[in-house]
Amino acid sequence: MEPEMEIPVTTKPEKFVVSKNADSFFSGIYNVYVFIGRFFKEVFSRPFEFKEVINQCYQVGYKSLPLVSLTGFITGIVFTKQSRPSLSNFGASSWLPSLISIAIIRALAPLVTALIAAGKVGSNMGAELGSMKVTEQIDAMEVSATNPFKFLVVTRVLAITFMLPVLVLYTGFIGMIGAYLNIHANELTSFTAFFKSAFGTISFLDIFSSIFKATVYGFTIGVAGCYQGFYAQNGTQGVGRAANLAVVLSMFLIFLEEMVIVQFVNAIR
């Protein structure tokens, strides 16, 4: 028979300020606040990781192009098809290009692209960093005198913050192409007439607010994805949880931010 050995465990009583769940919730908010503070501290300190930022921009931006192209194109076609009957009832089919451009530039392009990015990029960040965390790769980076926060987090958050506005403009353009093809097929509108009508109603504020929204959404996706991944725990289960929470949290915050920014932009319009 094998001899028994007990693991000696010394414990002291657990103490909570309010309750276990409440303490966990408020400490979570505080940790995110500290995480964002650390990001702004590290982003302006040397050494700058330009090469890795470029690499992440490629991963986040270029590799998302096929997905956002398809989504933008289909959004443009479907929204045009859905809007036509309503406008036709009032004999206002000629307003279709204006309506489409306002809808796509002001709302659909930023929101659809951000949700796609939350699903694709946010989950990838959560899973990749989570996997690195639970397999001690982040610790290995730290003990080899490399700042893992700067190398892994700062570069990814910067990349998605820079690239999402670019993707939003691209999605908007592709969406407009989709809308044009549908309108051209039904109303035989020329390319010039479509774009003249479409951009006649778009102001600088519309484009600026879209870019601003995309920047905020990009930062949100980056922070949510990296935070969940960087502090992942409990092995492979923790990695899955990090990827899942990165997406859920990003999407939830994107809708909240959309609501606030739309109110703000409408107030100054």
Place this chain on the structure above:
Amino acid sequence: MADKKNIQYDDKEPVISIRDLKKSFGTLNVLNGIDVDIFKGENLAVLGRSGSGKSVLIKIISGLLKPDSGMVKVLGQEVDKISTAALQQLRLKIGFSFQSSALYDSMSVSENLAFPLVRNRRNLSTKEVNAAIESVLNDVGLSQTINQMPSELSGGQKKRIGIARTLILQPEIMLYDEPTAGLDPITCIEINNLIVKVQQQYNTSSIIITHDLTCAKTTANRVAMILDGKFLTTGSFEEVFNTEDVAVRTFYDYNFINSK
């Protein structure tokens, strides 16, 4: 098999000095007052059961965890009291071999080895980096794996590449976390030999965290047994296990029965 170095302890300043080290996680007190000195060129094996705080000890030494109280002095600097910049400089002198090897799985073997070097010795040319990579790969006997990905390596090869990645910065101290865990007996012998070779060739001082008695006996000049968050006994392998202490005897017998 390589013989470990003989160490003379007279008048030597310790490279690692730990006094009354305590660390707890939530309600669990893991380390309860550790006292130990590790001297230049010495290998110290820390033995104990899983969950006894062995890995926590070396994570505190490398600055990955902060102690609750006590003093941890590495190469004359208190790791929990120095600035982040000073800690980064100190870490260049400490090699950490992880239990899981912790190779960056998105990088090839050569990229894994180059990573710490190019980031910390920015003045090195590509030729010098490549020469350093070849040199450490030769030292661990895995030159042929240079272009392979970590997923293509066996457990023993991963361990050796993990050790090579730390050696590329020419550390003064090596911390091994369960170097032989999960490996077959032949590979264990290879890893044990490599630890002794590193001690001789790089003149490192090492802490080897293990529950493998063969590893401790083969590689360590001194052995420490951790129990209840404290070092129960410290000395040569024979001194530690030539005892009637029930806990030490049980640990010895348990290993002996398992290895039969």
